[in-house]
Amino acid sequence: MNIHFKTALDYIRRSPFQALAASFVLTLTFFVATLVSVLVYSSSKLITYFETRPQVIAFLKDAATDTDIANLQHSLEDNPKIQNVKYVSKEEALSIYKKATSDNPLLGQLVSPSIFPASLEFSVTDLSYAQTAIDSVKSESIVDSVGFTAALGGESSLNDVVARLRTITTYVKVGGAIFVGLLAISSLVVLFTIISMRMVGRKEEVEILNLIGATQNFIRSPIIIEAFIYTAFGVLIGWAISFIAVLYLAPTVVSYFGEIPILPGSALGIFELFGIIFVGELIIGLVLALSGSLLAISRVKKVR
Amino acid sequence: MSADETSTIHFKAVTKKFGSLVALDNISFDVKKGEFVFITGPSGAGKTTILKIILGELIPDMGEVTVDGFNVKTLKSKDIPYFRQKIGTVFQDFKVLPERTVYENVAVALAVIGLPEKDWSERVTHVLKLAGLNRQANHFPSQLSGGELQRVSLARALAVNPRILLADEPTGNLDWETSDNLMQLFEKINKEGKTIIMATHNLDIVKKYNKRTINIVGGKIK
Numbered sequence: 001m002n003i004h005f006k007t008a009l010d011y012i013r014r015s016p017f018q019a020l021a022a023s024f025v026l027t028l029t030f031f032v033a034t035l036v037s038v039l040v041y042s043s044s045k046l047i048t049y050f051e052t053r054p055q056v057i058a059f060l061k062d063a064a065t066d067t068d069i070a071n072l073q074h075s076l077e078d079n080p081k082i083q084n085v086k087y088v089s090k091e092e093a094l095s096i097y098k099k100a101t102s103d104n105p106l107l108g109q110l111v112s113p114s115i116f117p118a119s120l121e122f123s124v125t126d127l128s129y130a131q132t133a134i135d136s137v138k139s140e141s142i143v144d145s146v147g148f149t150a151a152l153g154g155e156s157s158l159n160d161v162v163a164r165l166r167t168i169t170t171y172v173k174v175g176g177a178i179f180v181g182l183l184a185i186s187s188l189v190v191l192f193t194i195i196s197m198r199m200v201g202r203k204e205e206v207e208i209l210n211l212i213g214a215t216q217n218f219i220r221s222p223i224i225i226e227a228f229i230y231t232a233f234g235v236l237i238g239w240a241i242s243f244i245a246v247l248y249l250a251p252t253v254v255s256y257f258g259e260i261p262i263l264p265g266s267a268l269g270i271f272e273l274f275g276i277i278f279v280g281e282l283i284i285g286l287v288l289a290l291s292g293s294l295l296a297i298s299r300v301k302k303v304r
Numbered sequence: 305m306s307a308d309e310t311s312t313i314h315f316k317a318v319t320k321k322f323g324s325l326v327a328l329d330n331i332s333f334d335v336k337k338g339e340f341v342f343i344t345g346p347s348g349a350g351k352t353t354i355l356k357i358i359l360g361e362l363i364p365d366m367g368e369v370t371v372d373g374f375n376v377k378t379l380k381s382k383d384i385p386y387f388r389q390k391i392g393t394v395f396q397d398f399k400v401l402p403e404r405t406v407y408e409n410v411a412v413a414l415a416v417i418g419l420p421e422k423d424w425s426e427r428v429t430h431v432l433k434l435a436g437l438n439r440q441a442n443h444f445p446s447q448l449s450g451g452e453l454q455r456v457s458l459a460r461a462l463a464v465n466p467r468i469l470l471a472d473e474p475t476g477n478l479d480w481e482t483s484d485n486l487m488q489l490f491e492k493i494n495k496e497g498k499t500i501i502m503a504t505h506n507l508d509i510v511k512k513y514n515k516r517t518i519n520i521v522g523g524k525i526k
Contacts, residue, residue: 003415010403208399211359212460213388214416 007222008229011198018194019230025190026234026288027241029183030281034242036176037277042262043172047165049260050127056134057147059117064142069120072140076122081129085122090114117144127165184288187234191227191292198223199296220297227293231285239278246270312336313358313468313501318367320353320523327353329523330367335501337467340494342510343503345520351503354520355470358501359391360384372467389417392461392498396473398453400445406432406456407441413463427463435459435489451482458486462493469493471502475509487513 012019060069069087076085088096093116101107120137124130134146199206202223209219247270250263264270313335320328327350335341343351356362357369360376369376374387400409410428419427432438435455445453454474461469471490475483487509494500504510510517519526 003412003421014403204399205401208401209412209416210385211361211388211393211395211399212413212416213385213391213464215385218385218416 004218004221004225008225011202011222011226012229015198015201018197022190022194022230023233023237025183026187026231026285027238029180029187030235030238030285031241032183032238033180033281033284034239034274034277035245036172036180037280038242038246038263038273039172040176041273043169045262046260047127047169050165055123055127055130055148056121056137058120058122058137058140059144059147060119061142061144062117064118068142069118072137072142073120076120076137079133081125082122082133083125085120088119088121090116090118093117093119184284188288188292191230191288192296194230195223195227195293195296196299198226199299220293223297224290224293227289228286231289232282235278235281235285239274239281243274246274312370313372313499314368314370315354315357316368318357318364318369320350320357320362320364326523328357328364328520331520331523331525332367333518333525335499337499338494338497340491340500340513340515341502342513342515342517343501343520344505344507344510344517346505349520350523351505351520352472353523355393355472355501355503358468358470359393360387385416389464390467392464392466392469394454394457394461394469394471394474396476398445398450398457400453400456400460402445405442405444406437406448406459409445409456410460410463413460417464428459431459431463434462434493449482450477451479451486454478454482454486455489458489466498468499468501471500471504473504473506474502475504475506480508483509484512 058072073085073087076082094111097111097116122133124133130148134148137143138146206219246263250270254263264273315331315333317330317332318328319326319330331350331354343354345351353362357364357376358371360371360379363377371387372390379387401412404412407428410431411424414424414427415421428441429438432441435458437452437455437459440448440452445456448456454477458471458474469490474490475486478486483506490500490502491513
C-alpha cells in the first residue's frame with residue numbers, strides 16, 4: 001500500500017470520532033445535494049413539458065380551403081419556435097369530443113361534425129413566444145379564433161403560466177443552491193477544522209520529516225488523501241441514500257404526476273441521471289477536499 | 305547548484321545572532337571528505353547552531369557556509385529538502401516517529417528520497433543489521449531503550465547513504481557502555497568513507513576516539 005495512503009488511514013484510525021464527524025457532515029451535504037439536483041432536473045422537465053405540450057389551437061373558418069390550410073400549416077412548421085403542428089379535421093374533432101364524453105354517450109349522439117371547426121394545433125419551444133404566435137395566427141384570414149390549453153392553477157393567460165412556472169423553477173434552483181451552498185460551507189469548515197487539528201497533532205512528525213529532507217508535497221500528501229477519503233465517503237454514502245430514496249419514491253411520484261415526465265422513463269435513464277450527479281459530486285468533493293486541506297496546511301507556520 | 309568534487313564543509317567568518325545573543329562569532333573551519341570531527345564545548349556554546357547551519361535549518365547572518373558544494377546562505381526553500389536528503393542526521397532526542405515501527409521509521413527516509421518501495425526491504429534490513437536492530441524491526445519506539453532509539457535514528461540517517469553524517473549529542477542521553485557501543489558504530493561508518501561531524505560535550509568520548517576537535521566556547525573557536 002502506498003505510504004501516504006497508509007499514513008492517511010492511520011490518522012483516521014487514531015481519531016475515529018473526528019473522522020466520523022467529517023464523514024457525517026459530508027454525507028449530509030451530498031445527500032441533500034443529490035436530492036436538490038433531482039429536484040432541479042424534475043422542475044426543468046416540468047417546465048419543458050408545459051412549454052412543449054400542444055398549447056395553441058387555431059380554429060379555422062368553415063370557408064378555409066385545403067390550400068389555405070396547407071399554406072398556414074407549412075408557414076407554422078417553418079417557424080423554428082413552433083413545433084408539433086397538427087391539423088385536426090371536423091371529423092377528428094368530433095371523434096375527440098366523443099372520446100372525451102365517452103362516459104355520457106348521449107352527448108356524443110346529439111352533435112354532428114359540422115358544429116366542430118377544423119383546427120391547427122401547435123406548441124411553442126419557448127412559452128414566452130406563445131403570445132406572439134397567437135397574435136400572428138389571429139391575423140390570418142382563415143383563422144376564426146385562437147385558444148390555448150396551457151394553464152396552471154387559476155392563471156388566465158399564458159404570460160401568467162410562464163411567470164408562475166419560472167418562479168417555481170427559480171425558487172427550486174436558488175433555494176437549493178443556497179441550501180447546498182450553506183451545507184458545503186459547513187463541510188468545508190468541518191474539514192478545515194479537522195485537518196487543522198491533524199496538523200497540530202502532527203507537528204513533531206512534520207518537524208522530523210522536514211529535517212530528513214521531505215518535500216512539502218511529501219508532507220502534505222497524507223493530509224490531502226485523508227480529506228479525499230472523507231469527501232469520497234460522503235459523496236458515495238450521501239448519493240447512495242438519495243438514490244435508494246428516489247428509487248423507492250419514484251413509482252408514487254411518477255403516478256402522481258401522470259404523463260408529466262419528471263423522472264427519466266427508463267431504468268437506464270435513471271442510472272444515467274444519477275451517474276451524472278455522482279460524477280459532478282465527486283468533482284465538487286475533490287475541490288472541497290483540496291481547498292479544505294490546503295487551507296488548513298497553509299495556516300501551519302512554514303519553517304526553513 | 306552543483307555538487308563540490310571535494311565534498312567538504314567550509315565555514316568562513318560565520319556569525320549568527322539570535323537577537324542580541326551572539327551564538328557564533330566570526331568562526332571559520334573546514335571539514336574534509338571522510339573526516340570525523342568532534343565539535344565540543346559547554347552547553348550553549350554554539351555546537352547545535354553549527355549543525356543547524358550545516359543542515360540549512362538556520363541561515364548565517366554573516367560569512368559563508370558551503371556544504372558539499374552547496375552555498376547554504378543562497379539555497380532556495382524549494383531546494384532545501386533535496387539538499388537535506390544528502391545529509392544524514394542523528395539527534396540527541398532521537399526524533400523517531402512514535403507511531404511507526406523501527407522498520408517504518410527507517411523506511412520513511414527511503415520514501416522521502418523517492419526510492420521505489422520494492423527496494424526498501426533490502427536497504428532497511430541492511431542498515432538495521434548494521435545498527436544491531438534487526439531483531440527489533442517490528443518494535444515500536446515505546447518498546448525500545450534510549451540506546452536502541454539512538455541506533456534507530458542512526459539507521460534512518462544511514463539508510464539514504466548520505467555523504468555527510470551529522471550527530472547532535474548522540475550520546476547525551478546514554479550511559480557509558482551504550483555510548484561506547486554507539487561510538488564504535490560511528491567509527492565503523494566513518495571508516496567506510498562517510499564524513500562525520502559530531503557535536504558533543506562528552507569529553508571521555510572525545511579523548512577515547514581521538515579525532516580532530518573543534519572546541520567552541522561562547523560562539524568562538526578556542
